[in-house]
Amino acid sequence: MSQKKKNFETLAIRTQSETTQFSEHSVPMYLTSGFVFEDAEEMRASFAEEKQRDLYSRYSNPNTNEFIQKVCLMEGAEDGFAFASGMAAVYSTLAALVNAGDHIVSSRSVFGATHGLFTKYFPKWNIETSYFSVDEVEVVESLIQPNTKIIYAETPTNPGVDVLDMEYLAAIAKKHGVLLVIDNCFATPYLQQPIEFGADLVVHSATKLMDGQGRVLGGVTVGKKELIREIYLFSRLTGPSLSPFNAWVLSKSLETLAVRVDRQCENALKLATFLENHPQVNWVKYPFLKSHPQYDVAKKQMKNGGTMVAFEVKGGVEGGRNFFDNIKMCSLSANLGDTRTIVTHPASTTHAKVEPEVKQAVNITDGLVRCSLGLEHIDDIIADIKQALESK
Numbered sequence: 001m002s003q004k005k006k007n008f009e010t011l012a013i014r015t016q017s018e019t020t021q022f023s024e025h026s027v028p029m030y031l032t033s034g035f036v037f038e039d040a041e042e043m044r045a046s047f048a049e050e051k052q053r054d055l056y057s058r059y060s061n062p063n064t065n066e067f068i069q070k071v072c073l074m075e076g077a078e079d080g081f082a083f084a085s086g087m088a089a090v091y092s093t094l095a096a097l098v099n100a101g102d103h104i105v106s107s108r109s110v111f112g113a114t115h116g117l118f119t120k121y122f123p124k125w126n127i128e129t130s131y132f133s134v135d136e137v138e139v140v141e142s143l144i145q146p147n148t149k150i151i152y153a154e155t156p157t158n159p160g161v162d163v164l165d166m167e168y169l170a171a172i173a174k175k176h177g178v179l180l181v182i183d184n185c186f187a188t189p190y191l192q193q194p195i196e197f198g199a200d201l202v203v204h205s206a207t208k209l210m211d212g213q214g215r216v217l218g219g220v221t222v223g224k225k226e227l228i229r230e231i232y233l234f235s236r237l238t239g240p241s242l243s244p245f246n247a248w249v250l251s252k253s254l255e256t257l258a259v260r261v262d263r264q265c266e267n268a269l270k271l272a273t274f275l276e277n278h279p280q281v282n283w284v285k286y287p288f289l290k291s292h293p294q295y296d297v298a299k300k301q302m303k304n305g306g307t308m309v310a311f312e313v314k315g316g317v318e319g320g321r322n323f324f325d326n327i328k329m330c331s332l333s334a335n336l337g338d339t340r341t342i343v344t345h346p347a348s349t350t351h352a353k354v355e356p357e358v359k360q361a362v363n364i365t366d367g368l369v370r371c372s373l374g375l376e377h378i379d380d381i382i383a384d385i386k387q388a389l390e391s392k
C-alpha cells in the first residue's frame with residue numbers, strides 16, 4: 001500500500017525516518033548542529049545543493065524533516081518548512097513572498113501578533129494590508145489591487161471562532177492570480193485540509209493542538225513546492241528554524257492528534273450546548289452549533305466543529321472579571337490546544353494591543369471568553385464553568 005492510500009491516523013504514526021544501526025522502535029533525537037562530509041567534493045556538492053543531505057540544523061535536521069514530512073502527508077502538501085514558533089512561520093512565509101510595494105488582503109479577525117505585523121511592521125517596508133470582516137467575504141474581490149500578492153485568513157478565527165469559506169476565497173485568489181494563505185491552527189489538518197479547498201500555503205502554530213500538551217513552541221508552513229523553496233531560502237538565511245528537540249516532541253505528538261482532537265471536539269460541543277441554555281451567557285459560538293452564522297460553511301469544510309468555544313458573559317467588564325476570578329479548575333492562560341481546559345480573556349490578553357475600533361469590529365467585547373477544551377471529564381469542565389458563571 002502506498003503512503004498516500006493510508007488513513008490519517010496511520011500516516012501520523014507510521015511515517016518515520018529510517019532506523020539507525022540500533023534498530024530502535026522510537027525515533028531518536030538528533031541533537032546536532034552540524035553534519036560531517038566525507039571529503040572536499042561532498043562538501044562542495046552539498047553546499048551547491050547538487051547533493052540533497054543535511055548540512056547544518058538551521059537548514060534541516062532528521063527530526064525536523066520527519067515532522068515536516070508528517071505534516072505534508074496530513075495536509076496533502078508537496079513540501080514544507082518548520083519554524084521555532086507559529087509567528088516565525090507566519091512572518092517568514094509572508095516576508096519571503098512579498099516585495100516592497102506589494103499589497104495583502106486579510107481577514108480582520110486574525111491572531112493578535114499577525115495583526116501587529118500587518119499594521120506595525122509591514123508598512124515600514126511599504127507593504128499595505130486591506131481588511132475584510134468575516135461576515136462580508138463578498139467584498140474580498142473589491143479589495144484586490146493590481147499589486148495584491150496574497151489573500152490571508154484564519155478559519156476558524158482566533159478568538160471568535162468565526163468560519164470563512166476557503167473555496168470561495170480560493171476562487172477569488174485564482175481568478176486574480178494571487179496566493180491564498182490559510183492559518184489552519186484552530187482546525188488542525190485532522191479537521192480540515194485547506195489545500196483541498198484551493199489554498200496555496202497553510203501555516204500552523206504547532207505550539208497549540210499539534211503539541212497538544214503545552215510543552216513546546218513550534219510552527220510549520222506547507223504547500224506548493226516552488227513557494228516553499230522561496231520560504232526555505234529566506235529561512236536558511238534568517239534562522240527562524242525549529243529546534244531538533246521540539247521537532248522530536250512534535251512528531252510524537254502528531255501520533256495522538258486525531259484521538260485528542262476527537263475527544264476535545266466532543267467536549268466542546270457539550271460545553272457549547274450547555275452554555276447556549278445558560279441565563280448568564282449572552283451568546284455562544286461554536287462552528288457545529290446550528291446557531292453559528294457560518295454553520296453551513298463549517299459543515300462543508302470541517303470534519304468536526306473544533307476544540308474552541310467562544311461566549312460572552314453577561315455584565316461587561318465586571319461580569320467577565322467575576323467569571324475569571326471564580327474559575328477553580330480550568331486554567332487562566334493565554335495558551336490553547338492543551339490537555340488542560342483553558343479560559344482566556346482576549347480583550348485584556350492576546351488581543352490587548354489591538355486598537356479599540358478593530359476589537360469592536362471583530363467582536364472582541366469585554367465579556368468575551370475563549371475556552372480551549374482539554375481532556376478532563378466533560379462533567380468536571382462544565383461544573384467548573386457553571387459555578388463560575390453563577391457565583392456573585
Ligand SMILES: *Cc1c(COP(=O)(O)O)cnc(C)c1O
Binds near residue numbers: 085
Ligand atoms: C498562537 C497562534 C499563532 C502564533 O503561534 P506561536 O506558536 O504562539 O508563535 C498564530 N496563529 C494562531 C491562529 C494562533 O492561535
